[in-house]
Amino acid sequence: MKIAILSGKGGTGKTTLSVNLFSYLDKATLIDTDVEEPNSHLFLKGKLIKEKSVIKHYPKVNDDLCDYCGKCGDFCNFNAIIPTKKKVLVFHDLCHDCGGCSLVCPKNAITYVDKEVGKEFHIQVSENKLFLYGNLTVGEVSGVRIIESLKETTRNEDLLLIDSPPGTSCSTVAAIDGTDYCIICAEATPFGLSDMKMVVELLRAEGRNFGVVVNKCNLGNDEIYHYLEEEKIELLEKIKFDREFASIMADGELLINHSQYFRDKMANIARKVLGDKYDQ
Amino acid sequence: MINEIVIISGKGGTGKTSLTASIIPFFDDLVLADCDVDAPDLNILIKGTIVEERDFVGFQIPVIDYDKCNHCGLCHTSCNFNAISEDIIINTSACEGCKVCEYVCPTNAISMHDAVVGKIFHRKTIFGPMIDARLIPGEESSGKLVAEVRQLAREVAYAENRNTIIIDGSPGIACNVISAITGVSKAIIVTEPTISGLHDLKKVVHLIKMFSVEAKVIINKYDLSLSKAKEIKDYLSLMDLEVILELPFDLKFVESISNLQIPSTTDIPFFSSKKWFDFIEYLRS
Numbered sequence: 328m329k330i331a332i333l334s335g336k337g338g339t340g341k342t343t344l345s346v347n348l349f350s351y352l353d354k355a356t357l358i359d360t361d362v363e364e365p366n367s368h369l370f371l372k373g374k375l376i377k378e379k380s381v382i383k384h385y386p387k388v389n390d391d392l393c394d395y396c397g398k399c400g401d402f403c404n405f406n407a408i409i410p411t412k413k414k415v416l417v418f419h420d421l422c423h424d425c426g427g428c429s430l431v432c433p434k435n436a437i438t439y440v441d442k443e444v445g446k447e448f449h450i451q452v453s454e455n456k457l458f459l460y461g462n463l464t465v466g467e468v469s470g471v472r473i474i475e476s477l478k479e480t481t482r483n484e485d486l487l488l489i490d491s492p493p494g495t496s497c498s499t500v501a502a503i504d505g506t507d508y509c510i511i512c513a514e515a516t517p518f519g520l521s522d523m524k525m526v527v528e529l530l531r532a533e534g535r536n537f538g539v540v541v542n543k544c545n546l547g548n549d550e551i552y553h554y555l556e557e558e559k560i561e562l563l564e565k566i567k568f569d570r571e572f573a574s575i576m577a578d579g580e581l582l583i584n585h586s587q588y589f590r591d592k593m594a595n596i597a598r599k600v601l602g603d604k605y606d607q
Numbered sequence: 608m609i610n611e612i613v614i615i616s617g618k619g620g621t622g623k624t625s626l627t628a629s630i631i632p633f634f635d636d637l638v639l640a641d642c643d644v645d646a647p648d649l650n651i652l653i654k655g656t657i658v659e660e661r662d663f664v665g666f667q668i669p670v671i672d673y674d675k676c677n678h679c680g681l682c683h684t685s686c687n688f689n690a691i692s693e694d695i696i697i698n699t700s701a702c703e704g705c706k707v708c709e710y711v712c713p714t715n716a717i718s719m720h721d722a723v724v725g726k727i728f729h730r731k732t733i734f735g736p737m738i739d740a741r742l743i744p745g746e747e748s749s750g751k752l753v754a755e756v757r758q759l760a761r762e763v764a765y766a767e768n769r770n771t772i773i774i775d776g777s778p779g780i781a782c783n784v785i786s787a788i789t790g791v792s793k794a795i796i797v798t799e800p801t802i803s804g805l806h807d808l809k810k811v812v813h814l815i816k817m818f819s820v821e822a823k824v825i826i827n828k829y830d831l832s833l834s835k836a837k838e839i840k841d842y843l844s845l846m847d848l849e850v851i852l853e854l855p856f857d858l859k860f861v862e863s864i865s866n867l868q869i870p871s872t873t874d875i876p877f878f879s880s881k882k883w884f885d886f887i888e889y890l891r892s
Contacts, residue, residue, distance in 0.1 A: 336646055337619005337778040342803065363779035364617055364810060366803040404666065404705055425687050425705030465813040468750065468782035493619040493778055494645035495744035500700045516864055518624060522646040529744035533700075546861045570831065570856075577832035579802040 329484075329506045330600060333491035333499060335522030339514045340542035340566070343576055344596075345490035346370040347583045349456070351593040356484040358477045359460035360502040361492040362445060362470035368460050369579050373452035381447055381461065381473045384439035385422040386429060388415040392436035399428035399437060420468055445473045447480065457484075474501040486601075495529045503530070508600055509537040510563065515547030520554060527558065537561075540596060543568035564596050609764050611757075611772045611791040612890055613642075613820075617811030619778035621799045622827040622854075625864060627775040628652040629871035629878065631734045633887045636769045639732070640760035641739035642753045642787040643777040644725060652869050655730030655737050663740065665724035665751055666704030669697055675716035682708035682717060700745045725752050727759065736763045750782030757787070771891075778807075780814050788815060793890070794822040795851070800835035808839065812846055823849050823889070828856040852886050 332348075334341045342359075346367050349357040359367035386399075386408055393415060400410045407422035408415060419442060429437035445463040452458050459480060461473035470492070478501070481487050491502040503509055509530055513523040523539070530537045538561035541551060545567045555562050566589070575585050582589040614627045627649060631639065641649040669682075669691075676695060683691045686708055690701040699722070709717040724746035730737040738760045742749050760772050776787040788794055794815055798808045808824070815822045824843055829836040840850055854877060863873045871878040 334619075336648075337616075337621075339620060363781050364619075364803075364807040366618075366806060369802045369806055402706075402710070423687075423703050423705060425703065425707050426685065427705050427707045427710065430685075430707060430710060463780065465780055465810055466785075466817050468785060470781060494749075496645045496742060496749045496783070497700070497745075497747045498781070499645075500745045516861065517651050517867060518646075518648040518864065521648055521651055525646065525741075525744050532745060546858070546865075548865045573801075573831050576803075577801040577835050 328508070328601065329487045329489065331489040331491050331503045331506045331509045332512055333503065333509060333526060334493055334512045335495060335526040336514060336519050337493035339512045339519060341493070341512045342366045342370070342490055343582065344510070344512050344540060344542070345488055347581055347589065348593050348596060349458070349488050350581050351583050351590065351597060352486065354455035355486045355488055356457045356459070356481055357488045357490065358458075358481055359490045360474045360477055360498070361490060362461035362463040362473045362498070363492060365460045365462055367458070367490050368448070368450070370581055371450065371452050371458050373450040373456075373458060375448060376451050377449035379447045380443045381445050381476045382441045383424045383444050383472055385419045385424065385442055386417055386437045387440045388417065389436045389438070392434045394434055396433065398431045398433065402427045402431045420466065445470065447473060447476055470498050471501045474498055478504065495525045499529065500533070503533065503535060506535060509535050510596070510600065511537060511539045513539050513541050513551060514543055515541055515549070515551045517550070519547065520551045523551070524554070527560065538563040538599070541565045563599050564592055566592050609761065609772055610770055610891070611774065612793050612795065613774040613776050613788050613791045614795045614797060615776035615784060615788065615811060616778055616797045617780065617807035618799070618804050621797045621804060623797050624648045624775055625860060625870055626797055626825065626827065627773060628869045630773060630887065630890065632869060632872055634734070634771050634773070634891075637735045637771040637773055638760045638764045638769050639735065639737035640756050640772055640774045641737065642756050642774050642783070644740045644742045644749050644752045644756070644783065645744070646777065647739050647741055649775050650730065650737065650739055652864070652867060653732050653734060653737060655732035657728055658731050659729040661727050662723045663725040663727050663752055663755060664721045665747060666722055667706065667719035668699050668702050668704055668722040669706070669708050669717045670720050671695060671697065672716045672718070675714045677714050679713060681711045681713065685711045703747060727752075727755060729759065729763070735769060736767065738763065750786040753783050753786040780810050784814065785818070788818055788820050791820060794820045796822055796824045797827055798824060798839060799828050800826060800832040800839060802835065805835060805839050805842065809842070812848065823851040825852040825854065826850055827854045829853040830855045851889060852882060
């Protein structure tokens with residue numbers, strides 16, 4: 328079973344929920360697909376067993392073969408390759424690695440070279456617990472390749488949790504691709520509700536099953552509950568805000584090791600999403 | 608020259624939008640640009656009326672004429688984004704609009720058509736004009752949409768002779784953030800004293816240094832962990848970056864947002880402090 332934890336709004340508690348739920352379970356794999364700003368690894372200790380570069384390609388023009396016809400520049404939709412009269416300029420950051428410029432080049436002057444866009448890290452947390460995260464290199468425009476690489480590596484895992492990036496753009500779509508269930512971690516504030524509605528729209532368009540955990544439920548108002556009821560969306564659990572929780576997480580500690588309240592909440596979410604066998 | 612100020616954070620939920628909203632009432636010559644296009648929230652607090660609404664065409668997507676298609680599979684094998692399946696069905700959310708499929712198709716069965724990926728709004732608010740946008744959930748091109756929002760905000764600022772543009776950015780460090788920070792006058796980074804806040808701050812600081820943007824930092828909710836707040840300050844002094852404000856955690860902040868009020872217009876004492884006015888003065892400069 329593959330379960331994504333996502334949020335729309337940032338800072339609602341996705342990572343808190345992901346690392347604590349993962350740590351609560353007996354046997355599971357977790358991937359942190361918020362590759363722009365990954366945080367799960369700050370809470371999970373283990374042995375680094377593998378580190379892998381994630382590569383994209385960008386074009387390189389052989390000046391001896393190029394006759395400056397300009398077809399590559401005309402074809403490129405991303406302004407990543409711009410032929411001038413004496414030189415073809417390539418803008419690595421803009422290139423989407425579609426392969427178009429080399430396809431249209433009549434002189435076969437364009438080849439592709441590797442560029443690292445980020446890294447994938449595999450961490451053995453315990454015998455039955457594997458954790459992977461990705462890290463996008465600063466200055467790179469998209470983490471989608473790294474997310475796809477993490478998903479590919481963990482394709483055959485029995486129970487996979489996916490800590491997703493905030494928002495509803497292409498990287499979130501890549502993170503939730505192929506999941507059986509999605510847990511939206513929401514906040515009961517007007518911002519939290521507005522952003523959650525966009526996530527609901529996305530999940531419905533993608534045909535996913537999902538439920539909602541309202542985090543920091545004692546902050547905000549009741550509107551989110553009216554919305555969930557009207558839309559017939561399952562409310563999985565409510566978790567309170569507590570300054571003590573905030574300070575435990577601030578130091579990189581797991582809440583389930585410090586709070587029975589939080590442990591009970593994880594147990595309940597696991598039972599609702601995974602069924603009775605996870606009632607520990 | 609227009610004073611363009613962007614508010615970013617790296618980590619989400621540190622208080623970007625609440626702080627952006629709090630700055631707004633202290634300016635009388637501004638244009639607002641909400642560039643958090645896949646979670647736009649500024650208009651929830653800064654209620655405005657829509658003056659104009661338009662579709663945003665981010666790129667073109669392929670459409671297949673199945674009468675012409677001979678299922679040769681070239682488009683499927685040529686696509687670097689896995690956006691065309693073996694049985695020649697297009698997955699539009701994976702497509703990046705490169706048109707390689709159209710080029711390789713031997714039967715001319717593929718043509719490219721405009722894809723509306725978002726909406727752009729021009730609103731009138733009591734604080735000045737606001738440009739914001741909404742990316743259709745699941746779509747590409749958020750960087751382009753951000754660039755478009757900023758371009759419109761500049762046009763409005765020139766047309767109405769307004770000197771300040773305040774940009775609410777999005778979390779992260781990818782194309783939408785890069786697009787929000789390029790060419791601004793100053794960036795304000797909002798962080799929080801947590802292990803995640805510090806980690807994410809480092810990546811966003813790296814980004815603003817890479818783009819040579821002048822930046823200062825706000826530590827929000829600094830009293831939730833004084834030790835982490837100190838770690839953040841130590842790191843920033845190493846990086847030669849100034850902490851321009853430290854805000855205490857105050858439940859009234861959340862309350863005001865729940866009541867759809869701008870925090871700085873409520874009775875939160877911090878917003879009448881000298882520190883706050885010095886900060887506003889810096890933004891104006």
